[in-house]
Amino acid sequence: MDDKHWPLWEVFIRGQHGLAHKHVGSLHAPDAEMALMNARDVYTRRNEGTSIWVVRATDIVASDPDDKQALFDPARGKVYRHPTFFPMPDEVKHM
Amino acid sequence: MDRCLFDFALRMGDTTLILSQRLSAWCGHGPILEEDLALTNTALDLLGQARLWLTLAGEAEGAGRDEDQLAYLRDAHDFRNALLVERPNGDYADTMARQFFFDAWHYFLLERLVKSSEPRVAAIAEKSVKEAAYHARRSADIVVRLGDGTDESHERMQAAVDRVWPYTGELFVDDDVDAEAARRGIACTLAELRAPWLAQVQAVLEEATLTVPREDLAGHPAYRGGRQGRHSEALGPLLAEMQFLQRAYPGATW
Numbered sequence: 111m112d113d114k115h116w117p118l119w120e121v122f123i124r125g126q127h128g129l130a131h132k133h134v135g136s137l138h139a140p141d142a143e144m145a146l147m148n149a150r151d152v153y154t155r156r157n158e159g160t161s162i163w164v165v166r167a168t169d170i171v172a173s174d175p176d177d178k179q180a181l182f183d184p185a186r187g188k189v190y191r192h193p194t195f196f197p198m199p200d201e202v203k204h205m
Numbered sequence: 206m207d208r209c210l211f212d213f214a215l216r217m218g219d220t221t222l223i224l225s226q227r228l229s230a231w232c233g234h235g236p237i238l239e240e241d242l243a244l245t246n247t248a249l250d251l252l253g254q255a256r257l258w259l260t261l262a263g264e265a266e267g268a269g270r271d272e273d274q275l276a277y278l279r280d281a282h283d284f285r286n287a288l289l290v291e292r293p294n295g296d297y298a299d300t301m302a303r304q305f306f307f308d309a310w311h312y313f314l315l316e317r318l319v320k321s322s323e324p325r326v327a328a329i330a331e332k333s334v335k336e337a338a339y340h341a342r343r344s345a346d347i348v349v350r351l352g353d354g355t356d357e358s359h360e361r362m363q364a365a366v367d368r369v370w371p372y373t374g375e376l377f378v379d380d381d382v383d384a385e386a387a388r389r390g391i392a393c394t395l396a397e398l399r400a401p402w403l404a405q406v407q408a409v410l411e412e413a414t415l416t417v418p419r420e421d422l423a424g425h426p427a428y429r430g431g432r433q434g435r436h437s438e439a440l441g442p443l444l445a446e447m448q449f450l451q452r453a454y455p456g457a458t459w
Contacts, residue, residue, distance in 0.1 A: 148239035
């Protein structure tokens with residue numbers, strides 16, 4: 111097995127009651143079709159999912175850890191941007 | 206005792222049990238991590254099905270034997286699995302050829318058993334057919350990839366198909382048990398599975414750029430008998446390993 115023929119794929123699964131796909135891990139597969147089947151076998155053995163996304167790891171662009179301050183700090187001092195003081199009714203789930 | 210239901214359930218149970226045992230031997234030895242997990246999953250699916258069939262067999266027999274006694278305390282001549290599933294794992298192509306031929310047969314059979322007149326058979330089939338559909342998709346996919354892969358993988362896949370092929374004939378030969386089960390609506394005849402199975406097998410092998418072996422090569426009586434208790438030399442050692450614990454420590458539980 112090598113990364114040329116068996117590249118790395120990132121796996122995202124939407125749970126039974128989830129609204130969004132969550133990253134659950136990665137795996138190696140020669141192509142998307144097999145990556146999907148492998149994801150089913152590796153990550154959904156206990157009825158976790160209703161939908162699977164696989165994405166080639168090389169297609170994901172991640173933020174640079176060194177950019178943390180520039181990207182995330184400015185929001186910290188602006189409390190009015192955080193909707194933390196709205197009481198939510200219980201009927202609204204997954205917010 | 207319902208002899209016909211007992212025999213039928215035992216054949217289903219033994220066939221899934223023995224294949225599960227064979228596949229389990231790949232655990233930790235698969236060609237790649239993901240494939241290792243997939244094979245082990247298939248083994249577990251089949252083991253779950255075997256437990257249901259053997260439990261039903263025990264009920265039909267009415268002699269108080271449960272799934273464990275049926276699995277661990279019978280000798281080779283009492284096993285009723287098809288010879289195909291007791292074939293040794295061989296190389297990866299051998300294992301996948303065996304799996305592919307079995308999965309296609311298994312899927313078409315379960316699809317019909319869902320409509321069984323015996324509610325317990327229908328219920329087991331209902332649960333199993335979803336798993337079998339996935340197994341069939343996966344093994345066909347691997348056969349295509351290996352057949353239509355490199356020169357070496359093509360050659361080895363073809364050799365494996367040729368080696369396993371003679372054992373497929375037995376899957377479509379009805380005996381008295383099958384005839385009675387069909388008459389009572391418990392199951393269909395095995396003969397009627399042949400056409401859909403062959404169509405599926407031919408389509409996949411063609412896509413895999415592999416040659417379909419001659420039909421008459423799967424018709425030799427020497428490659429039959431498993432479902433009546435006449436097995437190849439391959440089953441004894443498998444059972445010796447599988448049953449060791451219960452034989453050495455009767456009634457052991459943990």
